[in-house]
Amino acid sequence: MEVREVELPGIGMKFSFETAEGETLCVVIHKTGRREIYRFLPGQDTPDSVIELSDKEARELGAILIGTHFQPDVHDTARLVMKELTIEWLKVSSESPLAGKTIQENRVRKLTGATIIALFGPTKKVLNPGPETRIEAGDTVVVIGEQPQIEQFKDRFALH
Known part of the structure; x- marks a missing residue:
């Protein structure tokens, strides 16, 4: 297309x-x-x-269209592969460099090429999080990218 x-x-x-x-x-x-x-x-x-x-409505619709409103019943990780793109749900531990910092502070996209498209925690659900979104230990991040980018993301941020 x-x-x-x-x-x-x-x-x-x-x-x-x-x-x-x-x-x-x-x-x-x-x-x-x-x-x-x-x-x-x-x-x-x-x-x-x-x-x-509105901008917010468009982001919500985008999240629905790419499937972030569907979260598989998993404990720590899940993977969805679509052609060359992979979406993974990864649980953030307290040892991860992600914990306690914003997406921007972690320079996620710049360092790995992967993009965080959603973030779920015990009391929060953030679809299409902005760079100011803080990630905490115990959160689940939904990451999209090509498989090498996802692997680099997991290695860089200790998410295995």
């Missing part, structure tokens, strides 16, 4: 692709964080439907 990306000066970015059924979906991401999703039926120039989402 080819995703077309176009900069909209003064507005933001537009991403569009064609579905297997021939429909075109366009997502406009405004600089304000607001998102608009347009659905075009095959051969149509005007959208059949339009959905407007």
Whole structure:
């Protein structure tokens, strides 16, 4: 599937692709964080439907679409492999360098290439956590990346 990306000066970015059924979906991401999703039926120039989402609503929808609302019944780790991408659920121990620091302080993406897409703790659920999100011992992090990135993440942050 080819995703077309176009900069909209003064507005933001537009991403569009064609579905297997021939429909075109366009997502406009405004600089304000607001998102608009347009659905075009095959051969149509005007959208059949339009959905407007706040930044928070878009992040929640994104989390649902990539499956972070489904957490397998596991004790410490779980793995989901999709083509070249892997998603793993990993429990953070008190010995892990992640514990007690934010995602930014740990420089997760810069050091490993992996991305934390969700964080679950005894009293919290954070989907699409920002760089300021603090990780505590006992939390479960949901990490996505290519398998070598996931392995580097586990090695770097003592999550085996």
